Structure formats: structure tokens, C-alpha cells
Amino acid sequence: MRILNSPAKTAGGNGDRKNLDACSIVIFGASGDLTARKLIPALYHLFKEKQMPAMFRVIGFARREKTDAQWRTELRTALDQFSRTKPVDDKVWAAFAENIFYCVGDLTDDAAYAKLGKQLAAFGNPALSENLLFYFAISPSQFGGVVEQVHKSGLLKKDGPGWQRLVVEKPFGHDLPSAQKLNHELTRFAHESQVFRIDHYLGKETVQNILMFRFSNSIFERLWNRESVDHIQITVSEKIGVGDRGGYYEEAGALRDMVQNHMLQVLSLIAMEPPVSLEAEAVRNEKVKLLQSIRALTPEDVAKQIVRGQYFAGAVGGQMRPGYRQEVKVKPDSNVETFAALKLFIDNWRWSGVPFYLRTGKNLPLSASEVRIQFRPTPNVLFAAQCGNKLDANALTLRLQPNEGISLHFNGKVPGTTIGVRPVRMHFSYDAEFGAYTPEAYERLLLEAIAGDATLFIRRDEVETAWKIADSIRTGWEGKALTNREFYGAGTWGPIAADDLLAQLGHVWHEPQVIK
Numbered sequence: 001m002r003i004l005n006s007p008a009k010t011a012g013g014n015g016d017r018k019n020l021d022a023c024s025i026v027i028f029g030a031s032g033d034l035t036a037r038k039l040i041p042a043l044y045h046l047f048k049e050k051q052m053p054a055m056f057r058v059i060g061f062a063r064r065e066k067t068d069a070q071w072r073t074e075l076r077t078a079l080d081q082f083s084r085t086k087p088v089d090d091k092v093w094a095a096f097a098e099n100i101f102y103c104v105g106d107l108t109d110d111a112a113y114a115k116l117g118k119q120l121a122a123f124g125n126p127a128l129s130e131n132l133l134f135y136f137a138i139s140p141s142q143f144g145g146v147v148e149q150v151h152k153s154g155l156l157k158k159d160g161p162g163w164q165r166l167v168v169e170k171p172f173g174h175d176l177p178s179a180q181k182l183n184h185e186l187t188r189f190a191h192e193s194q195v196f197r198i199d200h201y202l203g204k205e206t207v208q209n210i211l212m213f214r215f216s217n218s219i220f221e222r223l224w225n226r227e228s229v230d231h232i233q234i235t236v237s238e239k240i241g242v243g244d245r246g247g248y249y250e251e252a253g254a255l256r257d258m259v260q261n262h263m264l265q266v267l268s269l270i271a272m273e274p275p276v277s278l279e280a281e282a283v284r285n286e287k288v289k290l291l292q293s294i295r296a297l298t299p300e301d302v303a304k305q306i307v308r309g310q311y312f313a314g315a316v317g318g319q320m321r322p323g324y325r326q327e328v329k330v331k332p333d334s335n336v337e338t339f340a341a342l343k344l345f346i347d348n349w350r351w352s353g354v355p356f357y358l359r360t361g362k363n364l365p366l367s368a369s370e371v372r373i374q375f376r377p378t379p380n381v382l383f384a385a386q387c388g389n390k391l392d393a394n395a396l397t398l399r400l401q402p403n404e405g406i407s408l409h410f411n412g413k414v415p416g417t418t419i420g421v422r423p424v425r426m427h428f429s430y431d432a433e434f435g436a437y438t439p440e441a442y443e444r445l446l447l448e449a450i451a452g453d454a455t456l457f458i459r460r461d462e463v464e465t466a467w468k469i470a471d472s473i474r475t476g477w478e479g480k481a482l483t484n485r486e487f488y489g490a491g492t493w494g495p496i497a498a499d500d501l502l503a504q505l506g507h508v509w510h511e512p513q514v515i516k
């Protein structure tokens, strides 16, 4: 993983362009939502912050007829809407837009790829037609065909000249067999090392902070094990409901939408062993090892350790929301989960016996992501007479969003002549310390893909191991209708069954902290 310069440093115009190869970024799905909303704004900001290669081209590929000039105009309109910095800088845009081109074509048409090849060659520099980042902003069902076509047309080669990379977005399948099929299609004509699978969660600054925090601080890492940790809670809560994505959600559910990818990614970063280096393979080897150490779940284990939930009508932030079964394109008797809570065990020396609780859900009281490391309580000797026999245990909370930072919870004496102990908190906030720095996840990810660093991308075995876990849970749920204890009102923290899950070992969920 490369350590990025801060914008403060690069904004000074210190000629700080990385030594990145000249290359062309080919976007399949150029007229789509992802391109306008995320990809072009990300590339524009990288250009503005002088992070792009000194020479590059962006070439969009889609069916709709338009000229380069028309596409540039459309992208500029979209940028005005979606840019994270406003207003858009006209001069920077003008310089950036000179590098943008459009290629009309159908993904299934051989001739279109020949035309694409000609357009790339016409840039007149071998690097711009050999170093190619193919971005798949299209449906996964089209990936295999496109890989074959770019290979057939000579644009994608396994062993040079130049480099070619395939950047693909989740979903990477909907279960293990479909993920294996997709992976097979992607690697028929490319090495695995040429495939960059994006989980945009990994592009978030705060998720990367987990690695930095863990492995650059000796005081915490030596407590990071079963000797000191009682249990760990990972919460990713969403205040929004499924809205107009009912159709998609009926096929996905919280397990496929959030747990299989984002939450297992966070878990693997939190719990993995130190990698031998920050090289992509070293980090990803440790993440896979961790996922493989998660204890397999039989259907009986699923019944005891995994909870699903579904919201019924209720108020979120004072606004009434319909129940999930009343949402558009949702079956009135749907058993799809809008909430999931898991108790997982990691069978390795570091974590043996430590429960990892994961929960995620829609229509919860607030949108927040955090990891809480709950330490073991003190032996109950000194303060029992004065303070009762249960002092709060120490906890370290990594706040991933909002108010990214770290909080340490410990006990402090209440000032005064009597002996009173009260839990207190120490907060660290990235914003307060470093100033607001909020690059979009796609900026980081695109830059890493251009640089060829795969650390923040998901490797094939990671995807497949994560699907094995998700599939075992689905198998346990199969054919079972939701019970009363699995429904929760919109605007609450989830079903009672999720509280029952923690109560088995005397634990309780902690609400994510919002630091004002």
C-alpha cells in the first residue's frame, strides 16, 4: 500500500505527480450512473490534486451515440452536481477534459473493439495504447463477454507489452458458485494479479486507519488478543430504509448487501495477524487466513448464533417509514432480512473463545459504523464496597463514520471526598487533528489501480471464502419464516432476538457514539 501525500502537500504545486506510467482508462458503461456520479468526479479530483500520471487518457465506451465534445459537456454537468468540492474549477476542468474521449459501440460487437483499439493507437504514444485500465461500470453478467472481446481484439494480454488491468465492482456473485463462475470468466484471459475487485468500503480513509492504528502502536496491539479482549462488536447501521431499491433488496438482503463484503472486510482487518509487509499479497494473505479461521457454521449453529430481522413501520428521526413488506417491489410476505446480527468465533491462537458480534441494519436510529473492542473487566476486589461490584470494563472504539476517530473508555474517580468511580471517555478525532480530508473512496481506489497496487482490492480467495460463510448462514435460514422476535420497528436498534443473542454470554450491544 502506498502512503498518499496529503492534499495540503500536493496543492502547493510541488511537481508532485507520482511516477505513474502513462496510461489510458477505458470505462465500459460510460453513459451510466456510476461513471457520472463517482468515476469522473474521482478522476477530476485526482487530476486537480496532481495525483494522476503526467500523461493519461480517459476513453468512455457505451452504445449511446455522442461525440467527445457532447460527452465532455454531459460529464461537466454531472460534475457540477456530484463533485465533492464546489464550485468546479473551470481551468482545471478544461485541462482535464482535453484528455477525455468517447467510443460508441456495443459490448457484444467485435467491430466496436477494433474501433476502440484504433482510437487508443491514435493517441500516438505506445504507453497510452498498451497500459490500459479497463473499468467495468456495467452489469456483472456482461463481464465475461467483455473480457473475451478485449482479449480477442489484442487489447488485453496476460504478459505484456505494457500492463492491462480489469477493475470490477461488487456484487461479485450472489453465492459461492456464482462467484466462482465470475472469477473464472475474469481470469480466463488475465492473471488474477490483473483483476482489481472494488469494495468501496476499503477505499475509505477510516478503514485504512485500522491497519495504521493497529500496527503502528505497540500499546494497543499487545492487548489485541484473547488475554485482554472480552469481546468485539462491529456495527454498521443505516438510517435509510430500502427506499426505491426494493427489487434489488429482495434478491440481496442485509447478509449479501453488507455482511458478505463490507463487514467481513472490516472484521478481517481488525482481527488479522500482522502482515510481513504492506505489500498487497502480504496483507491479503493475512486477511484470507483470518476469514478461513472463522468457525464454520452448521444449520444448528446458525439457529443459535445468527439473527436476522426485518423492520415494520415506525418513525426514524421523526419521519414515518413504511414496513419493509409495504415497500415498492417487495413481496407482502417477504422473509428477506433488513437486519442481521452474527456471533462468530475465530479459531486461532489469538482469538480462541472471543465472541465477535457483527450487526447491520436498515431504518436504524442513525447511520454509523464503528468497532468496539471490549476489554475484560478488572478482578472485582478494590471498589466493590463503594461502587457496587460491577465496574465498567475498558473499551476502545474505532469510529469509522461519522466523526472518524478513536475513543478510549476507562474509569475515573469522581472528584470529592467520597470514593466514587465513573466511566469517562477520551476522544481522538481525525478532523480535529489533521483537518477535514474527505477524498471519495473511488479516488483512492482508482489511484491505487492505476499504480497497480492491489492491497485495497479483494482477491479471489477472499471473495470465495466470504461467500462460503454467507452461504452457510443462508442454508441455515432456508425455508424458515421470520418469528415475532425477529421483527423490529423502524427507528429502533433492531429486533429483540439480537439482544437475546448477546445476553447468552451476558453481553449487551453498545450504541454507536456520535461525538459532537
Ligand SMILES: NC(=O)c1ccc[n+]([C@@H]2O[C@H](COP(=O)([O-])OP(=O)(O)OC[C@H]3O[C@@H](n4cnc5c(N)ncnc54)[C@H](OP(=O)(O)O)[C@@H]3O)[C@@H](O)[C@H]2O)c1
Binding pocket: 028, 029, 030, 031, 032, 033, 034, 035, 037, 038, 061, 062, 063, 064, 105, 106, 107, 108, 136, 137, 138, 139, 140, 169, 170, 171
Ligand atoms: N451507480 C452506482 O453508484 C454504483 C455503485 C456501485 C456499483 N455499481 C455497479 O456498477 C455497474 C454499473 O452501474 P450503473 O448504475 O452505472 O448502471 P447504468 O446507469 O445502467 O449504466 C450502464 C452502462 O452500461 C452501458 N451498457 C449497457 N449495455 C451495453 C451494451 N450492450 N453495450 C455497450 N454499453 C452498454 C450503458 O450505456 P448505453 O445504454 O449508452 O449503451 C450504460 O453506460 C452495475 O453493475 C452496478 O451494480 C453502481
